Amino acid sequence: MSPTTSPVIVVKIGTSSLTRPETGVLALATIATLVEELSQLQSLGYGVVLVSSGAVGVGCARLGLTDRPRSIALKQAVAAVGQGRLMRIYDDFFTSINQPIAQVLLTRGDLMQRSRYVNAYQTFQELLRLGVIPIVNENDTVAVEELKFGDNDTLSARVASLVGADWLFLLTDVDRLYSDDPRSNPEAQPIDWVQNLADLDALQVQTGKAGSQWGTGGMVTKLEAARIATQSGVRTVITEGKTPQNLRRILEGEALGTHFAAQAGAITARKRWIAHGAIPAGTLYLDGGAVEALRHGGKSLLAAGIVAVEGEFQRQEGVLLCDGEGQSVGRGISSYGSGELQQILGRKTAEIMAILHLDRPEAVSEVVHRDNLVLMS
Ligand SMILES: Nc1ncnc2c1ncn2[C@@H]1O[C@H](COP(=O)(O)OP(=O)(O)O)[C@@H](O)[C@H]1O
Numbered sequence: 001m002s003p004t005t006s007p008v009i010v011v012k013i014g015t016s017s018l019t020r021p022e023t024g025v026l027a028l029a030t031i032a033t034l035v036e037e038l039s040q041l042q043s044l045g046y047g048v049v050l051v052s053s054g055a056v057g058v059g060c061a062r063l064g065l066t067d068r069p070r071s072i073a074l075k076q077a078v079a080a081v082g083q084g085r086l087m088r089i090y091d092d093f094f095t096s097i098n099q100p101i102a103q104v105l106l107t108r109g110d111l112m113q114r115s116r117y118v119n120a121y122q123t124f125q126e127l128l129r130l131g132v133i134p135i136v137n138e139n140d141t142v143a144v145e146e147l148k149f150g151d152n153d154t155l156s157a158r159v160a161s162l163v164g165a166d167w168l169f170l171l172t173d174v175d176r177l178y179s180d181d182p183r184s185n186p187e188a189q190p191i192d193w194v195q196n197l198a199d200l201d202a203l204q205v206q207t208g209k210a211g212s213q214w215g216t217g218g219m220v221t222k223l224e225a226a227r228i229a230t231q232s233g234v235r236t237v238i239t240e241g242k243t244p245q246n247l248r249r250i251l252e253g254e255a256l257g258t259h260f261a262a263q264a265g266a267i268t269a270r271k272r273w274i275a276h277g278a279i280p281a282g283t284l285y286l287d288g289g290a291v292e293a294l295r296h297g298g299k300s301l302l303a304a305g306i307v308a309v310e311g312e313f314q315r316q317e318g319v320l321l322c323d324g325e326g327q328s329v330g331r332g333i334s335s336y337g338s339g340e341l342q343q344i345l346g347r348k349t350a351e352i353m354a355i356l357h358l359d360r361p362e363a364v365s366e367v368v369h370r371d372n373l374v375l376m377s
Pocket residue numbers: 013014015016017171172173174176177178179180181182183205206207208210211212213214215216217218219220
């Protein structure tokens with residue numbers, strides 16, 4: 001895969017910024033300004049990807065529904081109405097300033113298999129090379145529960161990870177992250193810089209549960225998005241959507257919004273797929289020695305260090321790695337299926353040879369090779 005060399009930014013805008021909360025009517029001035037800003041960034045040499053919510057909100061407004069649909073079928077039908085309207089509006093605005101756009105609708109399953117992930121990557125690369133701004137949303141109308149992103153914050157983070165973006169901007173209806181929901185707690189303190197997401201636990205940041213009336217996930221999913229993106233080496237910013245001019249000001253160095261530092265040691269494209277594309281099909285529980293060998297010894301995972309295997313999976317499927325307390329250690333691709341692993345867990349090479357009827361020690365593989373392993377906490 002040969003990546004584009006220009007810096008790439010992924011900008012996610014939520015329903016709460018695209019529509020007026022009281023009426024659900026489109027915030028046309030915001031959309032027009034966003035369109036102008038993104039086109040200018042594109043002409044300044046940035047690769048630009050827009051992740052836009054709004055299909056459900058716009059669909060509801062079109063159909064005169066005043067509440068967000070609860071049933072899955074109604075939501076999927078409403079999204080089908082709204083997505084077309086949304087793209088029509090974007091296309092009108094972008095076309096009036098000669099900026100080509102593309103619609104990319106994804107479901108979680110599209111990033112799951114390595115071949116589909118690489119395919120999606122190549123499509124984005126071509127679009128960026130052609131000077132097109134891809135506009136991404138979840139394919140809400142056909143997404144099934146098990147293969148859904150569920151919210152566009154984490155979708156945008158996975159897209160940023162997929163395309164190897166430099167920046168992810170999460171545009172919302174608050175100007176930054178606060179120590180608590182500023183709508184319900186006027187004492188909430190602004191947070192400008194997050195070096196490491198673990199720092200937020202120390203600061204006891206409260207995120208509530210839901211978002212605004214039309215939003216999905218609120219701040220919880222934005223923090224999850226920041227975790228996914230920063231682990232992939234993408235600097236992430238939460239800032240307000242009603243002033244899209246802030247994007248350029250931030251790129252020029254102004255301290256606006258909440259910034260999350262990209263984590264050191266950015267991982268390769270293949271490891272980004274292992275970490276954020278592949279869906280783990282099972283869990284391997286490791287003993288203390290194995291956790292230590294992975295975290296500090298730079299080693300591959302051997303069967304001897306596995307104490308339990310959960311789930312059913314085939315060779316070359318993704319697995320979660322956890323310590324004895326069930327805390328996440330990382331993710332990897334297993335060289336063995338779950339059936340074989342149940343037979344060889346805790347065993348040494350000579351025993352594995354006998355159990356699997358192998359004739360030489362070299363035929364015994366590491367369970368997760370170092371190249372197929374991503375450490376995460
Ligand atoms: N700690 C916090 N800091 C800032 N906003 C918060 C916090 N906790 C909860 N929120 C809420 O998150 C909302 C934004 O999420 P959401 O409605 O899902 O927006 P969007 O549609 O942009 O995704 C804000 O309106 C705010 O009320």
